[in-house]
Amino acid sequence: MKDLVAEAKGRVATVSPEHAATSEGSATLVLDVREPGELETHGRVPDALHVPRGLVESRADATAQTAETRLTDLRDTGCVHVLCGSGARAALAADTLRAMGYQARVIEGGFEAWKAKGLPVET
Incomplete structure (x- = not known):
């Protein structure tokens, strides 16, 4: 995993x-890729979109039934700031x-x- 994270960090x-x-604004979004239990235990960033790391691809694909509009609307037009606990999962998600x-x-x-x-x- 360390190699995968290091490679991803080199590309993002x-x-x-x-x-x-x-x-702020409609052209940026904080995407929190932590697991639901982490949000319950440690809190969450106000107005961030929560999509666990394992679901990012399905939520980011505008053609999927599971697509998340707040995310797909930013493709080609905005910036997604990806957050996890310390940065490893965020690097993998951002690279994807x-x-x-x-x-x-x-x-x-x-x-x-x-x-x-x-x-x-927020708690």
Whole structure:
């Protein structure tokens, strides 16, 4: 897995938690790829779209019945800031989104860095 994550990180850009938090508008989205239990235990980013890592491809494919409009509307027109606990799953998800035609960036340090910076968290 370490090799896969390292390769993915080499293909995707990063964004600071502060920049991701202040990027507002219809052309940006924070995509949280953590598991539901993590959100319940640790909290969530307000207004983020939650799609567990294992479902990203089906939610990002506009032709799938399971497509998530908040995500698919950004393909070719916006930026998806991807978040997980520390950054590994986010790198894999962002790399997949990149291959699917999205502009995707990994939020540096994941949810832990988000919280450490004092950015908004809902419980």
